[in-house]
Amino acid sequence: MSTVIPRRRMRWTPQKIALTVVGAALALATVFPLLWMISGAFKPADEVNGAALLPAEPTLENFTYVLTQVPFLRYMLNSLIVSAAVTVLALWFHSMAAYALARLRFPGRETIFLLIFSTMLVSLPVILIPTFVVVRTLGLVDSYAGLIVPAIFNAFGIFLLRQFYVALPAELEEAALVDGASYWRIYRSIILPLSRPILSALTVFFFLANWNSFVWPLTITSDPDLRVVQLGIATFQQQYASDWNYVLAAATIAAMPTLLVFFFFQRQIVESIKSAGFK
Numbered sequence: 001m002s003t004v005i006p007r008r009r010m011r012w013t014p015q016k017i018a019l020t021v022v023g024a025a026l027a028l029a030t031v032f033p034l035l036w037m038i039s040g041a042f043k044p045a046d047e048v049n050g051a052a053l054l055p056a057e058p059t060l061e062n063f064t065y066v067l068t069q070v071p072f073l074r075y076m077l078n079s080l081i082v083s084a085a086v087t088v089l090a091l092w093f094h095s096m097a098a099y100a101l102a103r104l105r106f107p108g109r110e111t112i113f114l115l116i117f118s119t120m121l122v123s124l125p126v127i128l129i130p131t132f133v134v135v136r137t138l139g140l141v142d143s144y145a146g147l148i149v150p151a152i153f154n155a156f157g158i159f160l161l162r163q164f165y166v167a168l169p170a171e172l173e174e175a176a177l178v179d180g181a182s183y184w185r186i187y188r189s190i191i192l193p194l195s196r197p198i199l200s201a202l203t204v205f206f207f208l209a210n211w212n213s214f215v216w217p218l219t220i221t222s223d224p225d226l227r228v229v230q231l232g233i234a235t236f237q238q239q240y241a242s243d244w245n246y247v248l249a250a251a252t253i254a255a256m257p258t259l260l261v262f263f264f265f266q267r268q269i270v271e272s273i274k275s276a277g278f279k
Contacts, residue, residue, distance in 0.1 A: 037252055040245065041062055041249040041252040042058035042060070042062070044059055062245045062246055062248070063252075065249075066249045070250075071232075072236075075228060075231070075232030076229050076254065076257075078226060079229040082210055085148045086152055086206060086210045089148070090151075091203065091206070094154065095192065097116075098162040099165055099187050101113045103173060103183075103191075104183065116155050116158055125215075128219060131216075135220060142223045143226070146221070150220075151213070154206070157205075157206070160198065161195070161198060168194060172190055176190060204262060207258075208261065211229070211230075211257065214234070230254070232254075
C-alpha cells in the first residue's frame with residue numbers, strides 16, 4: 001500500500017506577513033515606473049499632460065513620430081555598435097587575463113590581481129578628465145574608437161571570471177598538459193566551453209552597462225551622427241519638454257533591447273552566480 005504524505009500548510013507568522021508586505025511593496029515600487037512609461041507611450045499628448053477630460057484610446061502615433069521624424073534609429077544603431085563591440089572585446093580580453101591570473105604561475109601574479117581589483121574602488125568621475133586627455137591625445141575624439149576602447153577594461157569582469165576559474169578542477173588542465181596541449185589550447189578547448197554560464201551573465205552586464213552609458217559618450221562626442229540612444233533621449237527631452245508622450249515613446253523603444261536581453265539570459269545570470277560564487 002502506498003502511503004500518502006500530507007502536505008504541510010504554511011503558517012503565516014507575523015514575521016512572514018511583514019516580509020511579504022515589504023516584498024510586495026518593493027516589487028510594486030520597482031514595476032510601477034516601467035508600467036507608467038509604457039502606458040504613457042500609447043497615450044495622446046493631452047492625456048499625458050493632464051489636459052484631457054476623458055481617457056482616450058491607445059495610439060501608435062507617438063512611436064511613428066519618434067521613428068520617422070527623429071533620427072532615433074541612428075541613435076539606437078550607434079548604441080548597438082558600441083555595446084556589442086565593447087561586450088565582445090571585453091569578454092575576450094577579460095577571459096584571457098582571468099585565466100592567466102587564476103591558473104598560470106608567474107612572479108607578481110597576486111600583486112597584479114590586487115592592483116586590478118583595487119581599480120573597482122575608483123569611480124568614473126575621478127578618471128573622467130585623465131581618460132579624456134588620453135583619448136584626445138590619441139585623436140579618438142568623436143569616433144567609435146573613442147566610445148569603445150576606454151570602456152573595454154572592467155575590473156569586475158576579470159574578478160568574476162578569475163573566481164570562476166579558480167573553482168575549476170585542476171585535473172582537467174593536468175590531463176591536457178600530459179597529452180601535450182599548450183596553455184592556449186587548454187584555454188580555447190577546455191576553459192572557454194566551461195565558461196559559457198559566466199560569460200553569458202557578463203554579456204548581459206556589459207551590454208546593459210554600455211547601452212545605458214551617458215556620461216562618457218556625452219564627454220567624448222559632439223557629432224550628432226555619433227549620438228547614442230541615452231544622449232538622444234536627453235536631447236529629445238529638451239526639444240519636446242512639453243510633449244511627454246513622445247519622450248515616453250522614445251524611452252520605451254530604448255528600453256526594449258535591454259528587456260529582451262535580460263529575458264533571454266536571466267537563467268544564465270542565476271547559474272553564473274550559483275556556480276562562480278565569491279571564494
